[in-house]
Amino acid sequence: MxxxxxxxxxxxxxxxxxxxxxxxxxxxxxxxxxxxxxxxxxxxxxxxxxxxxxxxxxxxxxxxxxxxxxxxxxxxxxxxxxxxxxxxxxxxxxxxxxxxxxxxxxxxxxxxxxxxxxxxxxxxxxxxxxxxxxxxxxxxxxxxxxxxxxxxxxxxxxxxxxxxxxxxxxxxxxxxxxxxxxxxxxxxxxxxxxxxxxxxxxxxxxxxxRLSQRLAWSGRRIELPAGRYEVILPPDAVADLVIPLAEAASGRDAEDGWNVFSSPSGGTRLGERLVETPFDLRSDPNEDGLECIPFLATAASDADVSVFDNGAPLGATRWIDGGRLSRLRYHRAGAARAGTAFTPPVDNLVLALDGASAGLDELVAGTRRGLLLTCLWYLREVDVSTLLLTGLTRDGVYLVEDGEVVGAVNNFRFNESPLDVLGRAVEVGRTERALSREWGEWMRRSAMPSLRVAEFNMSSVSPAS
Amino acid sequence: MPVVRIDEAFDALPLGQLTAAALERAAALGAGHAEVRVERIRTQALSLRDGQVEHASDDVELGVGLRVLHDGSVGFAATVELAGDAAAALADRAVEAARLAARAGSRRVELAGEAAHGTHTWVAPYGRDATAVPLAERVALLAGWSDRLASTAPVEHVTATLLAVSEQKHFADLAGTVTTQQRVRLQPIVEILALDGDGRLETMRTLAPPAARGYEYLEGDGWDFAGELAAMPELLAEKLRAPSVVPGAYDLVIDPTNLWLTIHESVGHATELDRALGYEAAYAGTSFATFDQLGSLRYGSELMQVTGDRTTPYGLATVAYDDEGVEAQSFDLVRDGTLVGYQLDRSIAAEAGLGRSNGCAYAASPLLVPIQRMANVSLQPAPGGPGLEALCDGVEDGLYVVGDKSWSIDMQRHNFQFTGQRFFRIERGRLAGQVRDVAYQARTTDFWGALDGVGGPQTYLLAGAFNCGKGQPGQVAPVGHGSPIARFRQVRVLNTRAEAGR
CATH class of the missing domain: 3.30.2290.10 (PmbA/TldD superfamily)
Known part of the structure; x- marks a missing residue:
């Protein structure tokens, strides 16, 4: 050379x-x-x-x-x-x-x-x-x-x-x-x-x-034990959980039984209702404020992305449509083999619930007792079949009582699957621009709602601050 | 035949001309320190699914990066353009960066002293650079492995991947150190999948560690691939039949194929002094092992001896000189259970007043600035220490943990959770078949404090990772970790199905 x-x-x-x-x-x-x-x-x-x-x-x-x-x-x-x-x-x-x-x-x-x-x-x-x-x-x-x-x-x-x-x-x-x-x-x-x-x-x-206000909330420190808590996830933290869900949407892996979108009876879960709440999880190169490359450009093939498909126009893609799994990533050849739609990846991600309009502050105001989180950290897959993720809360866990932040709480290690988190959402906010702290270097363009989620599994206390 | 020469095409580049252009211009602009790297990194990734190629890539990165220390501020600039005037222009751009940083800088950066080492060439020990092996030969090897596994029950799917990297790095600084180094590394991974009667998947992955070795590693020099692959289907079949673990506190006997990663996360990162001093506070995190506790922190039991080094043959962090021109060294981090040292680069060593850097500066690419990165951080075996049987002997009710899988630790390196490839019950001192759905969770100092048995040198394995992450922009570094088998008392074990509410 x-x-x-x-x-x-x-x-x-x-x-x-x-x-x-x-x-x-x-x-x-x-x-x-x-x-x-x-x-x-x-x-x-x-x-x-x-x-x-x-x-x-x-x-x-x-x-x-x-x-x-x-x-x-x-x-x-x-x-x-x-x-x-x-x-x-x-x-x-x-x-x-x-x-x-x-x-x-x-x-x-x-x-x-x-x-x-x-x-x-x-x-x-x-x-x-x-x-x-x-x-x-x-x-x-x-x-x-x-x-x-x-x-x-x-x-x-x-x-x-x-x-x-x-x-x-x-x-x-x-x-x-x-x-x-x-x-x-x-x-x-x-x-x-x-x-x-x-x-x-x-x-x-x-x-x-804004950070000064957050630090001021920490004037009162509250130690809480591990357990299941109602949590309020701001858009950034939702992005930390939902980006791995989209990343897992490999058609080939699903067919082979190798991910959360595999059906236990064989084949994929395409068409199946994943969550009762009619969430949409979508990507679109023309998404307002999240515009990204509108054609496929890849240097090498992978399980679901093919170098042969280079130049293919990218369009609006609904991965989850009204709570149902509607698309998995497939290159043209894989889609033809599986009898499903060619679905290349798009470099942005949006989670939304039709009609949801509340901001984070309103979710906090509507919470009787719960934990307001800031962002999540060191998320890793524990069980591929359930997409169980472990990780930590980071840089701000606050106790909310009767709609008000009353103090700062210790950090926790959690074990949760993003699909279960969506399934246990009890309130959904409007979709806003987000930055995943864990994955933001690879997925810069995301928009997510705030979520209030019941029974979030805080597995143990982390003494880290 | 071991390779002893720097790659001819790299050697033929106008290395001296490029580095001289950058350094002379940096000096003319008033830089007190400047170092320049011309680096070529070839990276090949190959993956097969069920014997068919799914991904094959072959990339060569070549560029020039210049770091200057100008009036107490650091500036960095890099380019892929290989021309003398472009190299000289890097000095202007790096000084511009230093001046910009100075607008919000409140501390003058200094570098710990390092003698000028003159001109040196170093080639790591290996036989055949895997990135020079034709794709068809690499595919044939992985396809052969895959086909044998695919035809054996209960295997339903097989993935086989091979990452191979070769790296040439030419370094020159204003002090007069000029080094040219060449090293290689490779990471083979084979994973098999099967479904149990309920349609639940289980997987089993090879334990073979990544290594700074040549292609001969895949042919049996340093690891018995044939033996490992032959044993995997039966191990997976046993895992499919295995009961789900009952959560609780267990004594753990941990194999080096798993413990290396726990060492990496709970000791390796926690003893990086840049982290402890707050320089990764917004990203990788800080450390519970704060600088004021150097020499006094009880990290673990007195059996715990941990060293850092950049000198171990085949270690993934091994070099002759680091990316600040510091000679590779080995040093103590934990001695008899007490924190006695940190990993350092030159600016951190100077800031902490610790004298000379111990050589942990590394940049993952010619286009990235060197920062403090992990040495090979290893738990030392006990001379004359026990083997697996003797370590299990004292365990009434425990688990033998083999192979790494999932990992996570908090931003101060207190609270961690790990899973593994397989977990064997230990009942009254005897191995008693696999259980599944296991994760172990602990606080770092509790875990290392519960260390009560360290295996002998016969149980020692040098492992490591290709993908240690740190810094912004993100830099991925290779790092080696040696470990013996070791025993830990009463560690919290979770059932991962129960954690998922299943």
Whole structure:
């Protein structure tokens, strides 16, 4: 493998070189041109921070094989491998491979005119106002005896997808997050985070003020034992639980008996009512405020996502429709085999209940006795067949009595399945933009309702704060 | 034949020209410290389901990353462009980052001293780089394993995956250390699935640990794959018939295939001083093992001896020099049950006044800044200590825990919960068949305080993980953990079906 030194060529030029190297034969080229910048802070000071420029070129080469189609893939960042060598490596793997189980004809077109436009980049310079706002927040925190920590990042990726069959698509994706955690001198903690499209959307002072209010709630400390509690989950915590549910929606795993969507009598639970409450769990590249890439772009195949399907338009997808399981992820070949719909993944997730309009404050006001949570942490699957997850509450558990927060409670380890949590929801709020603290780095775009849930299983007390 | 040379294509890159361009410009801009890495990381992932390829990827990452210490602030910049002017421009961008950080910075960062080491080349011990093995050969190996398992009752489905990584790293700093290092690692995982009479699934996964070894590992050098795979179907059949565990307090005899992960979570992360000082407060978390307790915290029973090192052959965190140019070392973390040390990088060592860094800086990619990451953190075996039988001998009613599965621990490393691949009842000192649906849950210091038996060197296994996570943006690091079999008294055991309300 030989690297290419010197300036990086334009994405469009790389694409044409790759397709030429494939002799115009079946070939897909994906160029992801990225830049990112970040500011990290802890102990009321900035810590590690920086900016980078990245570019990954991926090639899939498709060749006839024993009556079917075989595929080989290869990818490299920047100049690590000349694109002609990537094509050759992918082709060598394809020629040595048996027919692919996910094979399907490459999609033709569309070729859109913006394909020739350059990549869009982000720069750390855009963080200057944020740095100044943080400096003021750190100073105020020091005066109160509080300690702030957190992270802000902005990433822009320009995706170029092209094929020997005429596909030319480009998409610019800009996402970021801002997180702030606070600790008071007596050990109380609070956290707030949000995802955003640009750094200008951050209001540090407002977030810091909200955290101060949370720390003030901790003026009264209440020790509670393990047990089953009514809990109020804000949208961020619901995202922590519901993102793994969507992630588990693999058609192939379900068919094989390997997940919570498998029927004990064989096959999948498609069409089955999962929860009585008529929740919708959906994804849509055109979702207002959560817009994301509207076509499939993948460097390699997986159980339910196929490199052959690259360029497929993505649309509104209802995973759970009115409480019933209505879609599982399937690539075209898998869907044809299973007699169900081709369902590629979409990079956002929305949980909603028709007609629900209450905000978090209203759920709190309507609670006789319960625990208001902030976010969840270190969630891991304990039992794949029930999707039982374990994890911790983090940075704010508050006791609510007669509609008011009356003090802060210790943390807990829980064991719960997201499906059971949805099933035990006794009140559902309006859907709002959320940031999962556990999964937000991989799923930045989610919108979730607040939920009041009966009998949430707090398995043991965690002394952590 | 062991590999002793740095990969020719990497060596042919204009490494000196790129690093000189970056360092000279950084010095000209007034950086007191600067270090630059040119790194190439090749990552291959392959997975088969029921003998058919489901995923195959082959990625090469190559880039240049520069960190500067400028007027007391840290700045980092990186690019995948391999050109002298782009490398020099990194210095401008890193200094810009340091200046931006300074606007909200309240503490001058200093680095603990480290002698300049001159020019060194290091190649880890391995025979055949798995990332250089043709895809068809890797597929044939996994398909052969899968097919043998698939044809054996009660197996209904088989997945087989192989992750392989090779890494070349060229480092240069303003002090004059120039190192070029090459290492490899691989992680094979085979899992089988069967359904019991009620349609409930059970799985069983290989215990073979990931290792910093070459492809020869898969062919029997360091692990008996043939033996392990042959035994799995019967173990799964026994698990399908096994009764569900009665929750309660049990004595646990824990195999190193499970205990490595408990060590990782409850000792490895808790003894990272950057965490203890609050630098991961918003993400990975802090530590109950606070700095004021160094030398006094009763971590566990006096049988507990835990070391950190970056030197163990085949260890996943093993290198010759870390990503701040610090020579690899080994050091004590827990001695006779007392906290006696932390894992350090240069800025944390300086802030805590602990003298020299013990070499735990690592960046997961040329595009990411080095931060303090975990060494190989290992529980030491007892010289002349007991084997499995003798450890079970003193147990009236207990469980022998084998293989890791699910894991979770809180943000101060107090409260953890782990499951495993298989759990055998111990009745009056004898192994008495499997039970299922087991999780164990404890508080770190209670658990290690209940350690009352440590196996001898004959029970010791070096294991570890590819996927230790820390930092924002997230960085995934490989880390090794050695452990003997060990015994813990009266640990809380849960029934995971009951926890799920089933």
């Amino acid at each position: 030989s690297a290419e030194t010197g300036p990086l060529p334009a994405a469009e030029e790389l694409v044409e070189r790759a397709l030429r190297a494939a002799g115009g034969d079946r070939c897909l080229v994906l160029v992801e041109d990225g830049s990112s910048a970040e500011l990290r802070y802890a102990n009321n000071t900035t810590t590690t921070n920086g900016q980078r420029r990245d570019r990954r070129v991926s090639v899939a080469r498709v060749v006839p094989s024993a009556g079917g189609l075989a595929v080989g893939t290869a990818s490299a960042s920047g100049a690590a491998v000349a694109v002609e060598e990537l094509v050759a490596a992918a082709e060598a793997d394809a020629r040595a491979a048996p027919p692919a189980e996910d094979a399907a004809p490459l999609l033709e077109g569309p070729a859109l005119l913006d394909f020739g436009e350059p990549a869009v980049r982000t720069e750390l310079a855009a963080f200057a106002p944020l740095a100044d706002a943080l400096a003021a927040a750190f100073e105020a925190a020091r005066r109160r005896g509080d300690v702030l920590a957190g992270f802000a990042t902005h990433e822009v990726t320009t995706t170029y997808l092209a094929s020997s069959t005429g596909l030319r698509r480009r998409h610019v994706d800009a996402t970021g997050t801002f997180e702030l955690a606070a600790r008071s001198a007596d050990g109380a903690t609070a956290w707030a985070g949000r995802s955003l499209g640009s750094m200008e959307e951050v209001d540090v002072a407002a977030v810091a003020a």
